[in-house]
Amino acid sequence: MLSEDSKFMKPYNPLETEKRIYEMWEKSGYFNPGNLPSRSDLAARDTTSMPTFTIIMPPPNANGRLHAGHALFVTLEDVMTRYKRLRGYKALWLPGTDHAGFETQVVYEKKLEKEGRSRFELTREELYAEVMKFTLDNKANTEADLRSLGASCDWSREKFTLDADIIKTVYDTFKQMSEDGLVYRGKRIVNWCTKHQTSLSDLETNAETRTDKLYYMQYGPFVIATSRPETKFGDKYVVMHPDDARYSQYKDGDKLPVKWLEGEITATVVKDEAIDMEFGTGVMTITPWHDMADFEIAKRHNLSGVEVIDKNGKLTDVAGEFKGLKIEVAREKVVERLKELELLVKEETYEHNVITCYKCNRILEPRIMPQWFVKMEPLAKPAIEAVKNGEIKIIPDFQEKIYFHWLENIRDWNISRQIAWGIPIPAKICANPGCDYGVVDLDNSVSGKCPKCSEGELVIDPDTFDTWFSSGQWPYATLHYPDHSDFKEFYPTDVMETGQDLIFFWVSRMIMLGLYRTGKVPFKNVYLHGMVRDGGRQKMSKSKGNVISPVDIGEQYGTDALRMALVVGNTPGTDLALAEEKIKGYKLFANKLWNITRFVLSNTDTEGRPRAPRGLTSVTLTEADQKLSDHFEEILQDVTKDLDNYRFHLASEKMYHYVWDEFASVILEDSKNIFFGQDEEAKISRARFLTETLEKILIVLHPFMPFITEEIWQSLGKGSLLMIEPWPIK
RNA sequence: GCACCUUUAGCUCAGUUGGUUAGAGCGUACGAUUCACAUUCGUAAGGUCGCAGGUUCGAAUCCUGCAAGGUGCACCA
Secondary structure, three states: OOOOOOHHHOOOOHHHHHHHHHHHHHHHOOOOHHHOOOOOOOOOOOHHHOOEEEEEOOOOEOOOOOOHHHHHHHHHHHHHHHHHHHOOOEEEEEOEEEOOHHHHHHHHHHHHHHOOOOHHHOOHHHHHHHHHHHHHHHHHHHHHHHHHOOOOOOHHHOEEOOOHHHHHHHHHHHHHHHHOOOEEEEEEEEEEEOOOOEEEOHHHEEEEEEEEEEEEEEEOOEEEEEOOHHHOOOOOEEEEOOOOHHHOOOOOOOEEEEEEOOEEEEEEEEEOOOOOOOOOOOEEEOOOOOOHHHHHHHHHHOOOOOOOEOOOOEEOHHHHHHOOOEHHHHHHHHHHHHHHOOOEEEEEEEEEEEEEEOOOOOEOEEEEEEEEEEOOHHHHHHHHHHHHOOOOEEEOOHHHHHHHHHHHOOOOEEOEEOOOOOOEOOEEEEOOOOOOOEEEOOOOOOOOEOOOOOOOEEEEOOOEEOHHHHHOOHHHHHOOOOOOHHHHHHOOEEEEEEEHHHHHHHHHHHHHHHHHHHOOOOEEEEEEEOOEEEOOOOEOOOOOOOOOOHHHHHHHHOHHHHHHHHHOOOOOOOOEEEOHHHHHHHHHHHHHHHHHHHHHHHHHOOOOOOOOHHHHHHOOOOHHHHHHHHHHHHHHHHHHHHHHOOOHHHHHHHHHHHHHHHHHHHHHHHHHHHHOOOOHHHHHHHHHHHHHHHHHHHHHHOOOOHHHHHHHHHHOOOOOOHHHOOOOOO
16 A cells, blocks of 8 residues: 555645756756767667757747746647657757847836836936846746746756847848848838837837828819828829829929918929829828828839928928927817918818837837838748748648738838847948938948948947847857857757747748748748637736736646646637636646556555566556557557647647546546456556556656656656656657 | 638537547536545536538538638728
8 A cells, every 4th residue: 555644645736846846857957958868769879869859949028927828838849849858859949038129128118107217318328227137137037937837948058139149140140131232221211109219110010990080182273182281291292193084184293383381382293003093082292201102102203202290209390380299289280270271171081090009009100211121022032932842831821821921022121129128230320310321330340431421420320120130030049050069950940839920020030031041941840829818718918807827827726737728629820718717627637647646556556466566567468458558559649640740739638538538437447346356367467557557648648747747757666757758659 | 902710519619631420628407426536426418510502422621602700911192
């Protein structure tokens, strides 16, 4: 019998167990693939020729605690890594944390606001130092949270996105791209957030449908329609479709005198096919400085424009007496003035979309600024090809369509950000605000007058990189491209597992930059998970009070229970409803496993019945037990196939059902009859089957429920670590 | 506007590349047990697989159309 003080006489206590087990794993050194022992069940004779399996962890933003979404990615990647490790691979899961540029600065600005301070009271250096301290504090929390979730990642290789070697790689890429003509500095229209005082990429914007007024105004012989009369000061081009019969008397380039806001001006007629003849009157004036579409038209016809709205969202000198007014106020006043001048024809309401900042939801002001851009088309083509030819497989496969669609219509990427928290752009720019000259300068060796305008001094670019420009290089940067042995051994990596919301932001950019810099794909498989929602499919949010904190839940129900709840029934690309009841259910499962062990140990290790499980391998199984064993073998084959094909939701559920509904409910119940009966042969046969099968169950469940399985394994007196046991079938 | 996803039991979801009477968890009803189980075990009820066509010997699964919900992308002032 088990002794009275055996741990199996009490229910499983995850809180007491998990930390101890994690420390044991970490101390073993086996998170580092270089330390893994050679395996006799593999063809390989030593670790250097063992097959590798590599996942680079998507680095969590070091600006808060881990949430349920993080718990999902940790679980999935840990399942993959642990499975491959058990299979005998040199499994590397390389962890990291992200300074998360704009994201973190926004979080920090909110913190400042709460304290009654503002980012703009601080110098860039002061702000940088404060955010760095905040980030490093959070980084430590993030690492602790990853450990508590059981992440079997190689801490000896951990990277931070601001590590000096990462920055060097990013700089080298920037320089190379500049030399290859893929990076250029130009005055282009960008999305400007007046709150955050930075430009944003197209991805960092939201479109919001609003109902606004559309104003019809007399503009010389034309009536034009606009929703933004306050921007119309400098408008001197009037545009219409070349095929519009209503205006066929006007020719491209015609000059007309027009009575306008600022008095008598000369308007120039422009014919462009971008004009929708159905909309409004089919005539509009253009504002190249503050409208994307207008900018495109202006570019086509080489038209000039003026800045009407400044960085703070206020009107400039061009607006004369309206100078300094905020947009909303200015709009009303300008409309009043138009009425006085009898230029306002009519007002209508209409529905249209406005582009807003994805962080603060304020309307973004398009404006023209000199910025660094990446030419995307040459990068996109090979990235499309890599997926089309199967070098990279995306799971779920429908995401491939979304990927192609985006890359085939891609526009150049603005990588300049006017924020302090980030990697500085290593370049000199012309101090003359009217000039857009810039030159990459990694070693701070360029100075003097601007060679383009020969007016401005060359000064250090105060801007930082869009954080996705650096994280897009994460796979090869973390493996120390180009010369390090890690890069040679582990690149291309096997799986990139991340949220499907990152397919454009991150995945596609890693593919493009990886192919560009290394000539190879950064990973062979992309596994995209959905969002974690609450039990009623609602988004988790602090204000709704439905947030499930993985660390708290882990303490309450056990991390293994949380991990099972995150995996079972969770298909890639589909959002997961995570109810507390579900987690509770897997806590019961953990308890079940615990008690199964208790039963097996007490019945195979007691006087008068078979003991010493290690001696049982020579026992011949009865016909009945052989059948049970064969059936379990089938389950194992099936589950292994699921794991090989990324069907973790099926593998975990099948094991759950086998363990509970067959092994426990049927086989253990039946075993009671055998053990309390007289057939000694049947007893030792069953004892062998139970001990062997339990051990295999522990191995196969280990990727999903690492803590309890290891804890049980340690109690079996095997003297080994479950984490590196060989998988029970070939 | 375009694209993509979803639609299966009261709720949340599976259904492994078309194949016997469609499954799970939770919930519900009834019963049993406390002899591995801070419990567990058994039994049961409950589904026109969104709707309408089509392909097929055979469709939840493939095709077409429609509807509802969701997401993404792009835009016309």
